[in-house]
Amino acid sequence: RLEEVPLEVLRQRESKWLDMLNNWDKWMAKKHKKIRLRCQKGIPPSLRGRAWQYLSGSKVKLEQNMGKFDELDLLTGDPKWLDVIERDLHRQFPFHEMFVSRGGHGQQDLFRVLKAYTLYRPEEGYCQAQAPIAAVLLMHMPAEQAFWCLVQICEKYLPGYYSEKLEAIQLDGQILFSLLHKVSPVAYKHLSKQKIDPILYMTEWFMCAFSRTLPWSSVLRVWDMFFCEGVKIIFRVGLVLLKHTLGSSDKLKSCQGQYETMERLRALSPKIMQEAFLVQEVIELPVTERQIEREHLIQLKKWRETHGELQCKSPPRLHGAKAISEAEPAPRKALESVPSIFVSPGPAPVPKARKSKEKSREKGPASPANGPGAEGNGAPGTTRELLQPQASPHHHSKESLSSRESEDTYL
Known part of the structure; x- marks a missing residue:
C-alpha cells in the first residue's frame, strides 16, 4: 500500500523539486545534501521520471548523443539477442497496463530499448536482469530517455553486473x-x-x-x-x-x-x-x-x-549523482529545460525610473533581433518553428510514447 502523503505536502514538494530541476547545476554544485534529503523523503510521482534522468546524468548523456538512439533503433540487431529478448518481454510486470498485451506499446518499447543496448554495447549483449530495470524506467519516461538511463545504470551505477561472467555481482556478494x-x-x-x-x-x-x-x-x-x-x-x-x-x-x-x-x-x-x-x-x-x-x-x-585476474574489465563505479556530475561536468546548455507551452509576451512594461528612461533613449529602439521574441518565448516566427515536430529529438521513433504530448505526460 502506498504511503499516504497529504496533498498539500505533495504540492509543496513538487514546487521545491521544480525549482531544483530548473536550476539543477547550481543545486548539484552547492546544495547536494539537500537533494539527498529530498530523495530520501521521496520524489513526487509527477516528477520522478524527470528527476531520475537528472540524477543519473542520462539527460546530459542524451544531449551529447542526439539521434544515437534513433540510429540504433533502425538497425536490425543480432538475432542471437533478439530471440532471448523477445521471450522475456511478457515476463516483465505482466499485470501492469503497459506490458499486459503482447505487441502492445509497452512491450514494443521494452524490445527497442533492450535491442538498442545490445547494439550500443555488443561486447556485453543482453542480460535477463536488464529487462525489469528497463521496464521500470519505461513506466516513467519515453523509450529514448529510458535507454540512456539504462546505459547510466549499467555503466556508472552497476558496472560489470550484466557482463557474461557475472564477476562483479559475485564480488559484491562477498562484500x-x-x-x-x-x-x-x-x-x-x-x-x-x-x-x-x-x-x-x-x-x-x-x-x-x-x-x-x-x-x-x-x-x-x-x-x-x-x-x-x-x-x-x-x-x-x-x-x-x-x-x-x-x-x-x-x-x-x-x-x-x-x-x-x-x-x-x-x-x-x-x-x-x-x-x-x-x-x-x-x-x-x-x-x-x-x-x-x-x-x-x-x-x-x-x-x-x-x-586470477577479472576477465571483465569494468570501469570503476560511481557512487551516485554527485560523483557522476563531477566525473562528467554538464555543459550548462544541456540542462536547460525545453518549455512545452510558448506564451507570447505582452507589451514591455514602461520603466518608472528616469535613469532607465534616459538609457533607453540613448540606445534607441530595440531591433527585432534583440527583442523579447528572439530571446526565448516570444516572436511568432520563433514559436512556430519551435512547435514543429522536428524540433523535438524524440520524434523519429516508431510506435513509441516519445511524442511531445507524451513527454509532457512524463515530465
Missing part, C-alpha cells in the same frame, strides 16, 4: 556478506554455518535493484535514493532484509537447515519490506561508500588469489 558481519553477527554466523553462498540469495536483489522483490511503493522509494546515492543503497537494503529475517535466535528457530533458510529469504516478511519501515532502516544504517570500496579491494585481492 555484502562481509558487511553483514558488522551489521548482524547472528545472521552472518547462521549463513556461514549453513554454507549458503551470497550469490544464491542476493543475485536477483542486486541485479534487478529489488524491482522483483519489494512492494511497488518501496521499489520507487529505494530507486529515488539509489539514483541519488548510488550502490550503497542497494547494499543497505540487502543488509536490512538479512538482519530482520535472520538477525535473532527467535527468527532462526523456524529455519534451522539450508533449505528452510533459503525459503525464508525467498518469501520475505511483508512487514520488513513495507515502505516507511524499510526506508527509515535504510537511511539509518551506517554503511558508507568508503566501507564498500575498502571491502571491494579486500575481496578483489582474494578473488585474484583464487580465480
Whole structure:
C-alpha cells in the first residue's frame, strides 16, 4: 500500500523539486545534501521520471548523443539477442497496463530499448536482469530517455553486473556478506554455518535493484535514493532484509537447515519490506561508500588469489549523482529545460525610473533581433518553428510514447 502523503505536502514538494530541476547545476554544485534529503523523503510521482534522468546524468548523456538512439533503433540487431529478448518481454510486470498485451506499446518499447543496448554495447549483449530495470524506467519516461538511463545504470551505477561472467555481482556478494558481519553477527554466523553462498540469495536483489522483490511503493522509494546515492543503497537494503529475517535466535528457530533458510529469504516478511519501515532502516544504517570500496579491494585481492585476474574489465563505479556530475561536468546548455507551452509576451512594461528612461533613449529602439521574441518565448516566427515536430529529438521513433504530448505526460 502506498504511503499516504497529504496533498498539500505533495504540492509543496513538487514546487521545491521544480525549482531544483530548473536550476539543477547550481543545486548539484552547492546544495547536494539537500537533494539527498529530498530523495530520501521521496520524489513526487509527477516528477520522478524527470528527476531520475537528472540524477543519473542520462539527460546530459542524451544531449551529447542526439539521434544515437534513433540510429540504433533502425538497425536490425543480432538475432542471437533478439530471440532471448523477445521471450522475456511478457515476463516483465505482466499485470501492469503497459506490458499486459503482447505487441502492445509497452512491450514494443521494452524490445527497442533492450535491442538498442545490445547494439550500443555488443561486447556485453543482453542480460535477463536488464529487462525489469528497463521496464521500470519505461513506466516513467519515453523509450529514448529510458535507454540512456539504462546505459547510466549499467555503466556508472552497476558496472560489470550484466557482463557474461557475472564477476562483479559475485564480488559484491562477498562484500555484502562481509558487511553483514558488522551489521548482524547472528545472521552472518547462521549463513556461514549453513554454507549458503551470497550469490544464491542476493543475485536477483542486486541485479534487478529489488524491482522483483519489494512492494511497488518501496521499489520507487529505494530507486529515488539509489539514483541519488548510488550502490550503497542497494547494499543497505540487502543488509536490512538479512538482519530482520535472520538477525535473532527467535527468527532462526523456524529455519534451522539450508533449505528452510533459503525459503525464508525467498518469501520475505511483508512487514520488513513495507515502505516507511524499510526506508527509515535504510537511511539509518551506517554503511558508507568508503566501507564498500575498502571491502571491494579486500575481496578483489582474494578473488585474484583464487580465480586470477577479472576477465571483465569494468570501469570503476560511481557512487551516485554527485560523483557522476563531477566525473562528467554538464555543459550548462544541456540542462536547460525545453518549455512545452510558448506564451507570447505582452507589451514591455514602461520603466518608472528616469535613469532607465534616459538609457533607453540613448540606445534607441530595440531591433527585432534583440527583442523579447528572439530571446526565448516570444516572436511568432520563433514559436512556430519551435512547435514543429522536428524540433523535438524524440520524434523519429516508431510506435513509441516519445511524442511531445507524451513527454509532457512524463515530465
